[in-house]
Amino acid sequence: YTKYPHGLIISQSFTERSLSKRIEECSLRVLRPYEAVGMKESEDGDGLDVSFNTGEVINAKYVIGADGARSVIRGLSGIGFSDPQSQIDSALVNQQVILADVSFTKDISPILSPISTSDSDPKPLSFYTSFSFSPEGFFLTAPLGHPQVHSEIYGASEPVYRIGFNVPLHRGENPSHPGLEILQEFTNRQALVTMSSDPSQNPDPISIKKVYWSTRFRTHSAVADTFLKSVHGPESKEQGKNGGIVMLVGDAAHIHSPAGGQGMNLAIRNAIDLGSVLARLVTTPSSDDDSGFGILEEFMKERHGRAMKQIEMTKRFMWFMRALMNPFSITYWVIYFLGMIPLMKRTLAWQLSGLGNK
Ligand SMILES: Cc1cc2nc3c(=O)[nH]c(=O)nc-3n(C[C@H](O)[C@H](O)[C@H](O)COP(=O)(O)OP(=O)(O)OC[C@H]3O[C@@H](n4cnc5c(N)ncnc54)[C@H](O)[C@@H]3O)c2cc1C
Structure with missing residues (x-):
């Protein structure tokens, strides 16, 4: 699969610096420091008004909540965030x-x-x-x-x-x-x-x-109830208003144990894929609001499924690690011998690299 058959570890700040450099090369700008503190449907019903701690307001049809695990945008959209119970006992991994x-x-x-x-x-x-x-x-x-x-x-x-x-x-x-x-x-x-x-x-x-x-x-896990929500005022539909669409990516959408170093990987893959879906949407003149929402909904459902798989994988990984702490258990030796099988090694590398769950 690769001519580099080994793992490499780099600090997250290095990755962030590389991404910032790329943003500059694309002549884009990230405005810092700005803290989103409020969000509501705009007066004319077209889009959402996101307000910042400076008092400034930005109007947008699409709002992407990429503001981390304690996402303000997620909270303001009324989207729940909880641990999806899986068959693996969370007490084991918490x-x-x-x-x-x-x-x-x-x-x-x-x-x-x-x-x-x-x-x-x-x-x-x-x-x-x-x-x-x-x-x-x-x-x-x-x-x-x-x-x-x-x-x-x-x-x-x-x-x-x-x-x-x-x-x-x-x-x-x-x-x-x-x-x-x-x-x-x-x-x-x-x-x-x-x-x-x-x-x-x-x-x-x-x-x-x-x-x-x-x-x-x-180490705990949580996933947002939905990664996409149409947000509008209580009576906006009757008044013919559209409101706006909120999307969640990265830790705002899902968090899990850092076992296997997957969080940032998944966040970046979310952003890359969402970027191309959104670009297609806004550059296709024929796409109306309903079909646009449908395309995004389908995409976000798929991302939700990926996040659930990732959470499951990191929980399983933590479970394996616990099993490996006790060399007197049968599980330890089963995992030990399974780990010698080349196919198992390849599968693990595929999962950890993130390539197995793009
Ligand atoms: C200890 C630890 C080790 C980890 N190790 C790995 C690893 O080895 N590999 C890996 O892939 N992942 C790892 N992760 C996970 C990884 O750090 C996260 O998954 C990743 O940073 C998520 O990126 P994000 O952009 O979604 O959120 P964040 O990195 O949290 O970024 C959110 C941004 O939003 C900003 N923000 C927050 N609130 C607001 C607001 N109201 N208004 C405006 N801006 C706001 C914040 O200032 C921040 O800049 C680790 C996490 C932890 C805690």
């Missing part, structure tokens, strides 16, 4: 996860690299990521692409690593921005023993030196 960008007191790249980094392997040591499982949970360590990323994001002259791990339920609630002490505690408990700062565990102890950024969040 976990606390901590992510942090940190540096270490020693170079950890030799620990992350595979045993044999020979001359025939052209990849630099700092290329490798480690994802390990223990009975307590999983632990991810990934380099952030030294040296540009470290200096551009954090002004750091040392390598910065992204670490990520789950917090087992019995460990209780953690602060929303965990500090060095907590991160070290979990690293000692859940990461590779060779990354431990405890000399009784690791003869060559390594400690976290500096915390550049950290966050703690809960």
